[in-house]
Amino acid sequence: MADTWPTAITEIKPNAVRVRGYDIAELMGRVTFGQAVYLVLRGELPSDAIGRLMDAILVSSIDHGVTPPSVQSARQVASTGATVSASVAAGIMSVNQFHGGAITNCALQLGQIIERAADDGDLLLAASAFLEELKAQGKRMSGFGHRVHSNDPRTSRLFELAVEAGVSGKHMAAAQAVTEVFAQSGKTLPMNVDGAIAAVTADMGFAPEIMNGLFMIARTPGLLAHVAEEQQRMRPMRRIDPKAHSYDGPSARSL
Ligand SMILES: CC(C)(COP(=O)(O)OP(=O)(O)OC[C@H]1O[C@@H](n2cnc3c(N)ncnc32)[C@H](O)[C@@H]1OP(=O)(O)O)[C@@H](O)C(=O)NCCC(=O)NCCS
Structure with a gap:
């Protein structure tokens, strides 16, 4: 053992793969992707309700059309003839403080509001004082505001599903106070989807440091679809106008 370094995530032996102790072949076909993401990150399988919530979180951010900076970056790189990996990576590299990467920061900021309210328990007062201070410093509250939506349709649905799953804690209350x-x-x-994911996953017990990664996991299929469409449908090195796009996919339909 002296020359080894420890890892507690997956055990690999010839013809055997165990993720957090579970045989991967046993997991396959039995747990959803959201449950498996929870398992690999947290070390335990979630309850069915929390597993459904994980899946909803991943679905909520799967794509948002061509407007986000990550999709603009991925398409721009794809249009140069770059590989799929380079193009998707360019999209992932655009997930930062102001786009997709507001989750970690929002959870930390909500934590500061909760701490501030610890004495008298008044979240509204604490949120108000915190936002005043941010404004004076010329900083923004992460997870709030949106370029397109004045009422992000993903936020209320995520809160509803969280409550259904028995998740309803101080971070969600602090986000509502903000x-x-x-x-x-x-x-x-309005609270945007990053803010909703921050509040919900903080109350699920996720560490803020890995929360932005949840967005990256969720958005990768969308980025791949945009890269594939760019490569298959568009002319190389076209001038990509971020506003001059029109949708010609299936018209609105229901499950
Ligand atoms: C997402 C975002 C870039 C959209 O911005 P926008 O709609 O283009 O708005 P603008 O940048 O033009 O800002 C308009 C005003 O609202 C303020 N504002 C916007 N978002 C704010 C926030 N999250 N916290 C505090 N003030 C904010 C700006 O300071 C500006 O104020 P002013 O008119 O007094 O100068 C912006 O809301 C933001 O930075 N949010 C935080 C990061 C975030 O949550 N990103 C995830 C997006 S899904």
Whole structure:
């Protein structure tokens, strides 16, 4: 053992793969992708309800059309004739503080609001004071505001599913307090999907440091679809106007 270094994630032996102790062949066909993501990151399988919530979180961010900076980057790189891996990686590299990567920061900021409210328990007052301070520093509250939506359709659905799964804690309450303070200030700064994922996953017990990774896991299929479409449907090195796009996929349909 002296010359080995430890890992507790997956055990590999000839003809055997065990993820967190579970035989991968046994997991296959029995657990959903969301449950497996939870298992690999947290070390235990989630309950069915939490597994469904994990799946919903991953579905919520699977794609958002051609407008996000990550898709613009991935398509721009794909249009040069780059490989799929380079093009998708360019998209992932655009997941940062202001796009997709607001989750970690939002969870940390919600934590600061909760800490501030610890004495008198008044989240609204704590949120209001925190936002005032941010504004004075010229900083933004991560997970709030959106270039397209004034009422992000993913936010309320995620909160609804979280409550159904028995998740409803201080971070979700703090995020709702922030929403209320912004609404009272007369600015349209709704909680966006990053903010909702931050609040919900913080109350599920995820460490803030890995939360942005959840967005990357969720968005990768969307990035791959955009890269494939760019390569198959568009002319190489075209001038990509971020606004001049139109949708010609299936019209609205229901499950
Ligand atoms: C997403 C975002 C870039 C969209 O911005 P936008 O709609 O183009 O808005 P603007 O950058 O033009 O800002 C408009 C005003 O709202 C303020 N504002 C926007 N988002 C804010 C936030 N999250 N917190 C505090 N103030 C915010 C700006 O400071 C600006 O104020 P001013 O008019 O007094 O100068 C922006 O809301 C933001 O930075 N949000 C935080 C990061 C985030 O959650 N990203 C994930 C997006 S899914």
